[in-house]
Amino acid sequence: MKKIISLLFISALGVLLLFVVASMPRMGDPESPTREHVIPRYLENAEEETNSPNVITGIILNYRGYDTSGEVTVIFCALACVLAILGREKRGRIHSYVDRSPVPASPVVKTMVRFLAPFIILFSVYTILHGEISPGGGFQGGAIVGASIIIFTTIFGLWEASRRIPQKFRVPLEGSAFIIFFIVGILGIVGGGNFLTYAWPNIANNLQPSVVLWLTIIVEIGIGLGGAMVLISILFAMMREEEAIAPTA
Amino acid sequence: MRLLHNYHYIGAVILFCIGLYTVIVRRNIIKKLIGLNIMETAVFFFYISLGYVDNGIAPIRVGGADPSKMVNPIPQALILTGIVVAVSVTALALSLVILLYRQFGTLDVDHLMRDEAEEAKEAGE
């Protein structure tokens, strides 16, 4: 009964949404109303103003930097909530069900992961540092670092992974994204502009492009490190098990 | 027929409805979370297809690319933020799920409600 009512409700909603969608402009129209006002300006001037040929990186870090700093705060808050709910390890190494599994991972998988992990991390460093020229940037690179550590953790176990990335290494870096954003914002005020101004008015005009470029790269690195560490810490907190005994193997 | 040309939008609407159905009807909380994720990606998909341009190129100005042919960069920048927020929401919800299971030993919403009602009754007596 409940199923039928919800099906009816959802199909009514679907028909309503289809009606709304049917009156939208044709998709792929270069003249459509979604491409007015600020879009041509972004596409035309982004390279000169933000010094990043990748317009998306220019928008998320420069034109809409407030937006991104808020987002960085959101992921940090998510980590804080996860740690408040599940608790963080006191000190030292931790373990999980992977370490107690009676079936060890196959040597083929272990060798492949050990072989691939450095390359994945290298690719993510490339993604972070090349974010303003090619597709990529802080979040993408951070997520790829997180994914490589996740592969490592699911195969080799949390006991091994928490030795490679100890708590005292993770904790200072978790907040790095927001801290670096804040520092760059304050530097914008010191340089004579507003909060999060990359092109400081107080310095010579010919220096401005390189300052903008370096600030962008610094913010990207901060976001990448912070995002990666937040993802890794969330995973560790979710995998961790309470008993203070070492795994058998 | 414009709606048939905009078939990406129809796909997004169908995906959204599938996600909403899962969230409402399925009783397992992890299933509900999968449904929530499907809903999120459906909305993201809709936004990205809004910004597409026929024969467009990615908004990266390398090698003298023509800006008038580029797809709309704003939805992409917004959705990039959205994806990261979505994964934070999922992580938070899953840690709550683990805590719920530790407390009540079930992930079924109906069971959870019953357990809660019984506890309230016991506390009242």
Add this chain to the structure above:
Amino acid sequence: MATALNVVMIVLLILSAILAVRAKDLLAAVIIFSVYSLIMALVWQRLQAPDLALTEAAVGAGVTTVLFLVAIFKTHREEER
């Protein structure tokens, strides 16, 4: 040709969403959901959004799937009737 490919991809998306929702085994549901994320990344690449495709492939198919897997191993694998 390009339209046919797009339509096939969207149909695959819808199919994988339905399969993920209908699977009784939560582990299977999560694995199918990661396939869904991967197809979504391909669709976004076809819509000229390489940044998003990269993010979705890393976050949706990698991080979210593993978080779901950890939650399932810590709780219950089968969906209760």
